[in-house]
Structure formats: C-alpha cells, structure tokens
Amino acid sequence: MLFHVNPSSGVPIYLQIETQVKNAIAAGALRADQALPSVRKLAAELGINPTTAARAYQNLERDGVITTIPGGGTYVAENVPRFLKSEKLRRLQPYARQIAVEGAQLRLTNDEILKTVRDELDSLGERK
Amino acid sequence: MNELAIDSKDLTKTYGSIRAVGGINLSVPRGAIYGFLGRNGAGKTTTIKMLLGLTRPTAGTAKVFGMDVSAECMAILRRTAFVSEKKTLYPSLTASELVRFSRGFYPTWSDSAVEKYARLLEIPMKQRFEKLSNGNQTKVWLLLALSQGADLLILDEPTTALDPVSVDQLLHVLAEDGLDRGCTIFFSSHQLEEVERIAEYAGVIDRGKLLLESRLDDIKSEFRLITAAGNSLPTQTSPQVLSVVTEGNFYRYVVTKDADSFASGLSQNGATITNVATLSLREIFLQLVRKEQ
C-alpha cells in the first residue's frame, strides 16, 4: 500500500491518510473488500505515531469507507457510504469552489471548465 | 485515578533575578507522546530538571503520576527514565557495564529490551564510553532509558547528536514502544519535523512561558494563514489573530482559531479572501515565538 504523508504539511497526518485512502478507492486502486494494512504496520511503514494511524482508520470507519473485523483485519467497505444527497453535495462544494475560482482566474469559459471536469470523470470511469 | 502523567501548576524557577521558567502549566496525558518545543535557553531543560528533582522549584507545584515532585521524588524516579541534555556518563565504563550498573536500580529492567535496542540502534557495547562518538553516546543513554521498563520517558533533546538514519530508527522505536507498553513519552526538541511525526501533543515554551499546549492535530486544524485583499481591513492582533502583515491592499493574517468565521467577517466588510492556507508546525512555532518579541 503506497501511502505517503508529509508531517510538516499544515494538514494533520490522519487527514492526509484519510484523503489518500478515499482517493485510492475513487481511482479504483483499492477495491471493495480489499485488505488494508493494520494500524501498527501502517504506522511503521510511514514512520508515524500509531495513534495517528488509528485515528485515520477510526474516522474512515465512522464514515463507512472501511470496516474492521475484530481480530480479523481492516477492509475497504462494500458499499459507498450511505450519505444523504445533501450531505454529499455539501462535501463536494469546497472542491467545486476551488475549480470555479481557479477557472475564473485563468479566464476560461464555463464550458471549458465543465469539460475539464467531465473529462476527469470519464477517465475515472474507464479505470474502474 | 489521575489521568495526567505530568501536571504542573504555575511551576516557576528563578535564578537570582533571572526567571528561567515562569508559571508553567503543563498537562501531559498518560500514554501520550508529547513534544516539548522551544529554542535553546527557552526553559525546557530547567522545567525537566524540576520534574526529576535535580532542581527545586522556586514556586508552583508539579506532579508526576499524581505524586508531588518535591515530596515523592524517589517514587517518581522509580517509574521514570531520563535522557539528559548533556550526554555524559562515566568515561571508563563500556555500554555493557553501564547496563550492568543501571540494571540493579530497577526491578522493571528488561534484558531482552537491551538486546533488542542495542541491535536496532547499532550500539557498540564493548567500547569505553569516552571513546564513543556523540551520536553513540546519545544512543547509550537511550538504550538505558528504553530498557528500564519505565512508565514515563523524559528525553531532553534526544536527537540532537544523531544522524538522520538514527533519528528515523529512534522515532520508530519510540512510536512502537509507546504503543506496546503504553508508556508516556515526554521529549523536548527544537527539531520540529521530528516532533510532527510522532507527537500527539505539543507544548511550545519560549522565555520560560508556555505559549501554547494542545493536540498537534488540533493546532494544525485550527491555525490558518488567511490572505485577503481589500481596503482598511482590521490590523489589530488579539488572542485569535496572532499576526497581521500588510502590503498595499494585501493583508495576511495568522489566525489561531475559528478561521472560517474570521474570514466571513472580512468578506462581509468587503474584503476578498484570496487564500486560506494551513501552516506547518515550523511556521506556527516561528509565528508564536516572534509574537512574544
């Protein structure tokens, strides 16, 4: 599992791990029911405090992204988290804002911006 | 049952007219890894010496595992392992002999730990201490501390003399040891990157005062660098706004908490927020320390 964290980043380490796991799942690099390294192993690989790794896993489990079987290990969850549509859209909003701001600064048209986003979605679909 | 491994209240140390440590309130939870950050001469070592009974506090109290440092020093020392800032030991003894010397003091001593760490940290066990390099001398101190079976490890600048590979090895060992044995690790450093890797809690000390103490994750989540463009924006510092830098119509704020509402406030006054960024521990530390000057 090739995760990488930057302890000096302003983003807390546990959050970096969560983001990477989610990204990996979204990109198809991690599939449903696939096993994840244990907290201790992950911490050892990344050279971080195991409590931090544990926190990331706890949050991911709370969000329904992964599941832990007591004594059996950690796995990517089968189903996409059952969030309300409104919650999902709310989560996406900051990223959308960034795209909008960036695109506006570059003086791209709305169509050009939306096309770029669509292309990304298409390439994701292909990898799955 | 006390939840804090180290708990101090207004801990103060004065040398004549110099206030080395002034009113420190430390709270180190049991089982945590706590990074005690400060520049050279900020008061880290003086604070540590007071916890271990090497120096008497001028005022205030400190408790280790609920035991007062002035009254129950021996009981505390039985459960605490220490690595000093000055890494000197008996010059003519070898690491093996130092192990033999230390072992007798602690019923919780672990010989298997000695073997394990001597191998992991690659320590020459048969050379006289005075002949060892600075890095190896530090490692001997660490070996003795890690093998003690202590509930609390107090490490004063444990990585200063170590090369990057050894630092890496040590941080791994500390993180694992903390998890395995549930011991509390309190280490002082001015190497912020190391602290960021394994510490859960951080306390920043400067000129004898504790400027900040919090979970590291929270510090990173709360502190924000907000850049805004506008006219006549506020330039007051406050507990929330650590610093303001202006250049033309640009304002850069370091905000310690509630960054979102602060940014909204600026927007409502007609400002455009151009960037909201997170800060590394190094940047936060520098901002905190500079503010005091």
Place this chain on the structure above:
Amino acid sequence: MYFWKCWRDTRSFFIVFLIIAAIVMPVAAIVCVGTHLVEDFGTSAFSTTFGLILTAVALGLGAVGAIHEFADKTAHFLFTKPRSRAYFVWAGWAVGLAELAAVAAVNFLAGWATLSHYSKNPFHSALHGSMTAQNFLDDLIFCIWAYCLTYSLTVLLRNGLKGLGASMAILFGLPFFAAAVRWRWHIDLPLFPGLPLGSLPLVVSNIIWILIAMFFVLAAQLVVERAEM
C-alpha cells in the same frame, strides 16, 4: 551495583598500594639487614611505614573515591536513579573505608610477619616488645579521620585535586596554626587523633575524633542533598 562502580573507580589505586603495603616491610628488612642498619630497623620502621602508607592511602582514596559524580558531570545520571543522595555519599565512603582497612591489615600482617621472622635474630629481640597496639590504633584513627576529611572536601569542592590539596593544607598547616595560637594566646588546640583532647582519657578522645570524622561526611551529605544540578 553502585558499590561495584566505586570499586572500579578506586581499584587501580587500591591494588598498587596493597602491593606496596605487602612488600615494603620485607624489602626494607632485607635491605637493612644487608647494609647492617639493623639497630634502626624494627618497630620504628614498622610504625613509620604503616603511618606513611596509610596516610597516603587515606588521602588518595578520599580524593579518588569521591570525585567522579561532580568532576565527571554525571550527577544528572546518578541523582536521577531511585536512591537517595545520602546513599551515594555514604556508599562511596564505605568502599574507600573498606579498602583503607584492607591496606592497613595487609601492611600490619606483613610487618608482623617480617618482624617475627627477624625476632629469632638476637638483634631484634629488644625492640620487638616495645611495639604497642596503641600506636597502631592511633595511626589508624588518624588515617580514618584524614580519609573522611579528604572525602568530604572532595565532595564539597567537586574536584579531586582541590579536595586533596585542601586536606593536605589542613593537615600540614594545622600544627603551625596551633603553634602560633599557643605562642600568642597560650591555648593548646587539639590537633589530630592520637593526641589526647585536653585532659580526657585517650580512648574518649579517640572516640570524639571518630565522631568528628563522621561529621565531615555528614556535612558532605547535607550539602549534596541540597545541591542543585
């Protein structure tokens, strides 16, 4: 384990003097007999060598046994061990005292054996009987006193050479000081163990000297306990 370390610190010094203590009398005897100085050989040689060796050992052990904690800057290692500082002061003292006693015993036995051998010789028979236990006891008490003084001064001054120097200054300077006091104010100051205090019987005087010696070490203990590292 701390006793072992104190032994390690003083080991070389101790062994060297143990050997000297063992051979000085036999060697001196052989030399004297060979050069026909036999009239001067006997108890005076014995008690002189006994006194000299033991004084040297007392001063040396006092300095060597006490220096390491402060001179080597290992106080922050030792005093964070779960033992009282008093323990460390007295343990170091005890090791030195035991070594002093060992050297005294070896020297005494070697001297005794030497003289016993030579007492078969008619040259020594007259001298042999005038050796008293009191002489040796006085010497021993003096040396214990000097040892305690040196040990304490080394602990207080945190330096072996300074402790040794201060101790020697006192030992050699005290007679002159006492002489000056006697001349000026006509008061007889008590000097060393072995000399009676005022009109007290010798036994009581010696006990008092021993108590004073203990007090030196106690003072060192109290200072160390209050010291800040």
